[in-house]
Amino acid sequence: MLLCFRLQTQHPSPLSLHHLFPYQSLVFSETHFRVFHKMALRFPQISGLSLSNMGGNGLRKPKFFSFSLPSFSDSSSLRFIKRDGSNKLVVYASSGTDSAPITGVVFEPFEEVKKDFLAVPIAPQVSLARQRYLDESEAAINEQINVEYNVSYVYHALYAYFDRDNIALKGHAKFYKESSGEEREHAEKLIKYQNTRGGKVILHSILNPLSEFEHAEKGDALYAMELALSLEKLTNEKLLSLHSVADSNNDPQLADFIESEFLTEQVEAIKKVAEYVAQLRRVGKGHGVWHFDQRLLHEGDAA
Numbered sequence: 170m171l172l173c174f175r176l177q178t179q180h181p182s183p184l185s186l187h188h189l190f191p192y193q194s195l196v197f198s199e200t201h202f203r204v205f206h207k208m209a210l211r212f213p214q215i216s217g218l219s220l221s222n223m224g225g226n227g228l229r230k231p232k233f234f235s236f237s238l239p240s241f242s243d244s245s246s247l248r249f250i251k252r253d254g255s256n257k258l259v260v261y262a263s264s265g266t267d268s269a270p271i272t273g274v275v276f277e278p279f280e281e282v283k284k285d286f287l288a289v290p291i292a293p294q295v296s297l298a299r300q301r302y303l304d305e306s307e308a309a310i311n312e313q314i315n316v317e318y319n320v321s322y323v324y325h326a327l328y329a330y331f332d333r334d335n336i337a338l339k340g341h342a343k344f345y346k347e348s349s350g351e352e353r354e355h356a357e358k359l360i361k362y363q364n365t366r367g368g369k370v371i372l373h374s375i376l377n378p379l380s381e382f383e384h385a386e387k388g389d390a391l392y393a394m395e396l397a398l399s400l401e402k403l404t405n406e407k408l409l410s411l412h413s414v415a416d417s418n419n420d421p422q423l424a425d426f427i428e429s430e431f432l433t434e435q436v437e438a439i440k441k442v443a444e445y446v447a448q449l450r451r452v453g454k455g456h457g458v459w460h461f462d463q464r465l466l467h468e469g470d471a472a
């Protein structure tokens with residue numbers, strides 16, 4: 170007997186068949202059936218496997234059949250049963266004295282939930298929701314919260330500087346105030362995520378930023394915008410480090426969160442601030458800065 174099938178494991182057990190048979194397709198012979206049987210005895214929680222016909226060799230329409238190895242004891246059997254009118258077959262491995270076929274059961278939740286790693290914690294200080302969330306990831310999120318707060322604080326200092334009566338670059342003040350708010354929102358988004366995963370938020374200290382931003386050669390507007398560009402690039406570096414922590418800890422959910430909520434926005438922010446730096450370099454320190462400031466002030470106004 171020789172059959173070609175594509176192998177699909179329906180059971181979510183970590184003892185996936187793909188670990189045992191790292192092939193997309195197999196040629197099944199009696200030897201393979203014996204291996205299935207041994208595996209079923211060794212891992213009794215695997216109660217069902219799906220095999221779909223690859224076609225070819227005249228096997229596109231397999232007929233119903235069941236299969237038992239002659240050497241099996243009475244207490245164990247392997248059965249191949251055609252599931253429906255399609256080309257799909259289901260193989261059931263059963264052990265024990267009950268030789269009745271397990272019809273359609275590939276997942277036994279009440280048995281599965283007895284596993285230790287699914288146990289619900291009792292201690293009141295322990296998160297109930299936490300699952301596959303490592304301490305390193307938790308700490309990395311707290312560090313990123315601190316980065317966002319620090320950048321927010323610097324932007325707030327810039328807002329306060331440009332809003333002074335003797336500086337009076339209102340567009341810059343508005344831009345930095347909004348930027349400060351955005352960074353705080355990023356911190357809050359990370360706080361919410363930390364709680365979602367069952368981690369604990371620990372807020373670290375934030376440093377007091379500069380309060381003067383005048384620069385003899387560049388002027389304050391260009392100097393501040395170059396500082397903003399450096400901060401955005403630094404934030405991006407920190408986000409990429411956080412993403413690498415997610416990768417190394419095999420935490421695809423954390424990686425997806427960083428990718429979808431932060432990385433795209435971050436590179437767009439870098440592009441925007443880089444353009445502002447380029448434009449401020451063109452306009453010089455006098456009237457050009459005022460003109461640029463007016464543009465910032467009215468950016469976002471209804472056309």
Ligand SMILES: [Fe+2]
Pocket residue numbers: 317351352355404
């Ligand atoms: Fe940010």
Ligand SMILES: [Fe+2]
Pocket residue numbers: 351352401404438
């Ligand atoms: Fe930012």
